[in-house]
Amino acid sequence: MSYSKAKVEEILNNTISRRSFLKGLAASGVLSALPGGVLEANEDLNTKIPYSGEKSYQTFRNACPRNCYDTCSIKTYVKDGVMQFIEGAQESTYTRGGCCVKGNSYVKRVYSARRLKYPMMQVGGKGSGTWKRISWDQAIDIIAKKLLDMKKEDGTLLGAALTKYSGNFGITHYGIEGMFNSIGYTTRLAGTPCWPAGIDAQNLDMGDMWCNDPEEMKDSKFIILWGVNPAANSVHSMKYIYEAKSKGAKVVVIDPIFTETASKASQYLQIKTGTDGLLALGMAKIIIDAKLHDQKWLDAHSKGYKEYKAYLDKEVKLDDVSKVTGIPLAMIKELALSFAKAKPATVWMGYGMQRHTNGGSMIRAIDALVAVSGNIGKYAGGARYGHLSTWGFNYAALSQAKPEGSVGYTGPEGAKGEFAQVGGEKAAYTDRFLNINKTARELLSAKEPKIRLLWVACKNVFAQDFDRNQLIRAFQQLDLVVVADQFFNETAKWADIVLPVTTQFEEYDVNVSYWHYWLSINEQAIKPLFEIKSDLEIAAMLSKRMNQLSKGSCTFPQSVDSKEMTIKEFNPAIYEQFGIQSWEELKKGPVKAKAVIPYADGKFKTPSGKFEFYSEKALELFGSALPAYLEVRKPYDRFRMTSPHSRWSLHSQFQNLEWMEDFHPEPYVYVNPDDAEEKMVSTDDMVAVFNRQGVLRVRAKVTDNVQKGTLMMYEQYYHNTIYNVNELVDDTSSDMGAFKTGAPGVALHDTFVNFKKL
Ligand SMILES: Nc1nc2c(c(=O)[nH]1)N[C@H]1C(S)=C(S)[C@@H](COP(=O)(O)OP(=O)(O)OC[C@H]3O[C@@H](n4cnc5c(=O)[nH]c(N)nc54)[C@H](O)[C@@H]3O)O[C@H]1N2
Ligand SMILES: Nc1nc2c(c(=O)[nH]1)N[C@H]1C(S)=C(S)[C@@H](COP(=O)(O)OP(=O)(O)OC[C@H]3O[C@@H](n4cnc5c(=O)[nH]c(N)nc54)[C@H](O)[C@@H]3O)O[C@H]1N2
Ligand SMILES: [Mo]
DSSP: OOOOHHHHHHHHTOHHHHHHHHHHHHHTTHHHHSOSOOSOTTOOTTSOOTTTTOTTSEEEEEEOOSSSTTOOEEEEEEETTEEEEEEEOSSOTTTTTOOOTTGGGHHHHHTOTTBOOSOEEETTOTTSOOEEEOOHHHHHHHHHHHHHHHHHHHSSSTTEEEEEOSSOOOGGGGHHHHHHHTTSSOEEEESOSSSHHHHHHHHHHHSSOOOOOGGGGGGOSEEEEESOOHHHHOGGGHHHHHHHHHTTOEEEEEOSSOOTTGGGSSEEEOOOTTOHHHHHHHHHHHHHHTTOSOHHHHHHHEESHHHHHHHHHHHOOHHHHHHHHTOOHHHHHHHHHHHHHSSSEEEEEOTGGGOSTTHHHHHHHHHHHHHHTTOTTSTTOSEEOOOOTTOOOOOTTTOOOOOTTOOOBOSTTSSOTGGGGTTOOOOSOBOEEEEGGGHHHHHHHOOSSOOOEEEEESOOHHHHOSOHHHHHHHHHTOSEEEEEESBOOTTGGGOSEEEEBOOGGGSOEEEEOSSSOEEEEEOOOSOOOTTOBOHHHHHHHHHHHHHHHSTTSOOSOSSOOHHHHHHHTOOHHHHHHHTOSOGGGGGGOOEEOOOOOTTTTSOOSSTTSSEESSOHHHHHHHSOSSOOOOOOOOOSSSEEEEOOOOTTOBTTBSTTSHHHHHHOOSOEEEEOHHHHHHTTOOTTOEEEEEOSSOEEEEEEEEOTTSOTTEEEOOOOOOTTOOOOGGGSOOOOBOSOOHHHHSSOOBOTTOEEEEEEEO
8 A cells, every 4th residue: 555645745734743743742741841942833732633533533452562661542533444543542540531642643643754665685785875665575585595595504403593572562472472483493682671670679679679659749748759750761650650649758859961861850869870779778878777677577577687787887977978879978868768657658769870890789779778667569559660470471472493403502592591491491592592682793703603684673773782893894794684674774774684563563572671561452553554464463474484495494374464463362361460351342432450459468489488688589680689789980081971761762763753853963071060071161152972892973952951071862763863872882781680590681881981072
């Protein structure tokens, strides 16, 4: 199906979708942050857009599958087979009728002229920019033959590697891993760049990563938002925080940057980066010394409290805490005591905070503080990080058998961590797992067999991964790089073959969140545009061609329907958890899991069954049984540089779209006034930011939102600039992550740089 240019123009200029986009801007607090005049005349955001319930539209249920806390439930309005606009589903008390600014740009995103439309081949070689349109048959034939040749030459398919992360977290998208399962033992870039250190920390302390329903925060009496920026990264959570605040709760933000969230808090503490572990230990010591700790709960449900207290007594000096963290002692004391006195109190720990060489240790120290205060297992309390308790699907698309006679890996780098257990295999052979956070290094060094083919899906390696200089080399030495994506992204530039894939509006899927407790069906609302196909269809086409060339070489179904695959993901436990009889009920709107308070019974899945201040597993794996203070990485250059997430983009996505450019046309490096003065830099000056990794040219914005000695740049990708903050970020690991995710996290905020005016 294709559209005339005029039709596409009409869609893009559709006033209703533009107005809903502006509503998203307003909801994200973005408009208030901009100079006046961005709203067009007569675009009154307070007027209800008169489309809800209108009969002339066909409506569909969708969900935002991006890697975001909010995983919004969406209602999509279609006329004559064309998406007209979307809104947040009213049925979800979490999405509550509104999407964020990015979500409200979905119509623009789907019909963007920048989308990939046809399979393409880079005939001039990787990075040459010389592309030729090819047919699906040609593309799939090249890939299938390459795989079969490799198998013949190497005796195994371990030379084929998959890197996939967070482009789409819909459950059927695990069919991409399923495709790799179905061809034999292969190589996987395993682990996650996102949250692994914290996952390990929570698992060591509590035997699981599990958090209270965010909607409960409305009844919390004290909320610490610790290294998390929901006003940008989880806008739907803010209403609960505002409600609690309006009922008298104190909301404290602890962050090295004065963030959007900090601007909404009762109190903001500008901590020195990477010192939060010590602050948490200091607060716990103050609480215990004031006898405000919950001795009864600690006696009944914890292990090692005595050793932990002895550590605090002996090793934690409050004056040092103040000096190291940069927070006045009186303020720390006041914070600790008021936190301990308020019941229920809760801490939300962000993923940004644990991307340090001591990230896992910091999360452990904060978990311990919440435990000491007696807020674990309580309604509106809890040490919140994330959860996967609603993810109990069948993973039917994922679970594909290996072809008979497949030969795999037997070396020490084989199965490790949770990733290896996904397939539940007990075979002597395994897939080969490489560290996703050291992609460049791993691709270059993997031997016997070396990696020859790389499949990239739901992942923008060149935008989001680290050690970028080596990445080019790593890609260039591969025989065949296939990138399956919706857009011609940074990584596509280094591909041999690019395959255009569907958006969530062009396929079926099912979605849950790692934060809230809602379940949404994602219906196909429109036919795929141009020659675009879903990741599942691509897998099916590959299977068909491989089997034509060599019968039995691929077990993936040779034709798939995303709706049928979606239905196969459901099971009775999911129905029970969400109180529905059939997936079809989800067509009426999203549903919420039955309420559970994590750890309310005081039972933990740790070896002792208790909250473990003292963890033998932690001692064995990471060298410290207690959540002891671990110093952060030492500076290797003049300024620290952090690269957190932006409200304008979701990683490399959205900021590359036309509307987003209108509102946020270019990137900045944010510089403290003292540092700017030293370098004689003013706002809007072009500067070079550089270190031993690379150099970036970017405009400066002088602001004391960032502290002296620290630069900040958002991780973002613009359509027409070569801005890429990961030019400067190396691949140093964080302390934890390997226990549960197969690889340590990455200490991306422990980046050090210098800068000068150009
Ligand atoms: N708009 C938008 N929303 C998103 C995303 C996005 O890209 N854009 N990404 C999604 C994804 S994948 C994720 S992982 C989440 C991330 O959600 P968050 O964790 O909220 O986001 P980050 O921006 O990574 O980091 C949050 C904060 O951690 C702070 N921080 C860094 N180091 C330290 C430290 O040592 N101590 C303290 N106290 N704070 C520190 C940063 O300054 C930053 O303000 O958001 C999700 N939602
Ligand atoms: N400097 C710095 N780097 C970071 C971070 C940071 O804070 N600072 N954050 C890290 C974190 S928390 C994360 S989660 C990672 C995110 O890293 P990625 O998961 O690589 O992030 P995205 O940019 O969202 O890229 C996803 C790609 O998937 C594509 N895509 C979307 N839907 C589909 C689909 O259905 N099928 C296919 N085949 N492709 C699809 C998108 O178009 C996009 O190109 O980045 C990490 N990198
Ligand atoms: Mo993430």
